[in-house]
Amino acid sequence: MERHDEHPAPRPAPRRGAPPLPRPGEGAVSRPGEGAVYRPGGDGVYRPGESPVPQRGGAPAPRPDDSPVSRHGGTLASPPDPDLRRGTHTPDAGHGMSGVALRPPRHQADPRAVSWWTAQALILAVPVAGAAVAAYWLFTGHPVWLGVLVGGFAGCCLALAVAGPRASYRVERWEVTDDAVYTRKGWLTHTWRVAPMSRIQTVDTARGPVQRLFGLADVTVTTASAAGPITIEGLDHELAAELAARLTAITQATPGDAT
Numbered sequence: 681m682e683r684h685d686e687h688p689a690p691r692p693a694p695r696r697g698a699p700p701l702p703r704p705g706e707g708a709v710s711r712p713g714e715g716a717v718y719r720p721g722g723d724g725v726y727r728p729g730e731s732p733v734p735q736r737g738g739a740p741a742p743r744p745d746d747s748p749v750s751r752h753g754g755t756l757a758s759p760p761d762p763d764l765r766r767g768t769h770t771p772d773a774g775h776g777m778s779g780v781a782l783r784p785p786r787h788q789a790d791p792r793a794v795s796w797w798t799a800q801a802l803i804l805a806v807p808v809a810g811a812a813v814a815a816y817w818l819f820t821g822h823p824v825w826l827g828v829l830v831g832g833f834a835g836c837c838l839a840l841a842v843a844g845p846r847a848s849y850r851v852e853r854w855e856v857t858d859d860a861v862y863t864r865k866g867w868l869t870h871t872w873r874v875a876p877m878s879r880i881q882t883v884d885t886a887r888g889p890v891q892r893l894f895g896l897a898d899v900t901v902t903t904a905s906a907a908g909p910i911t912i913e914g915l916d917h918e919l920a921a922e923l924a925a926r927l928t929a930i931t932q933a934t935p936g937d938a939t
Contacts, residue, residue, distance in 0.1 A: 785855035785862050793914025796894045797845030805841035809834035854912045861901050873910050878936025879903045883927045885920050899923050
């Protein structure tokens, strides 16, 4: 009767200075035509996706699925748009604007607009401040504390009339491209408006009596948006006329029903 030994024969001890012998199931597997040696997994099965281990003195071989793009959720994705990181990315037509940082429009109002806005503000602020001071002198017993309040109120009205237009000039911007009209307004809260050319219905210019003294005009763009028209204020009257003509020509050449 033959006897089968269930235990494997002992491994011979390696000679001094020789590399260790591989264990069963851990032998190195080389791909034909490649200088890298692929080690199998812990279960002794070779997997094509495992990282290669180069031979001594060689450079690491690339993974079969390595590429310049990054993996996100198992799908290939291109590197981020550098313009988007700088906040200058322009969204494609028909796509949402979620996650897109818009750059400020390029153009400011005419410098003469500061004087016009200041005149407008003073026309309102001076009568209000004067009425408060007159009421204090005519209808009160001139208490000091009330005089301080009235004086502070009048001073705030005049300060806002002078400082407000300068703040508006620094903040407000506008720009017109072949695709849209783009504006930014507001001191504390910036309001950004973008009107595609296909949504524009009418383009108007307006010049009030005070504006004519400063040679200025406004351009109003009416769209189908529920937010109302877009107004570009404080432009030179010749520039306003040219801008209105340009918008009219672009909207006529742009397909769409303006709805």
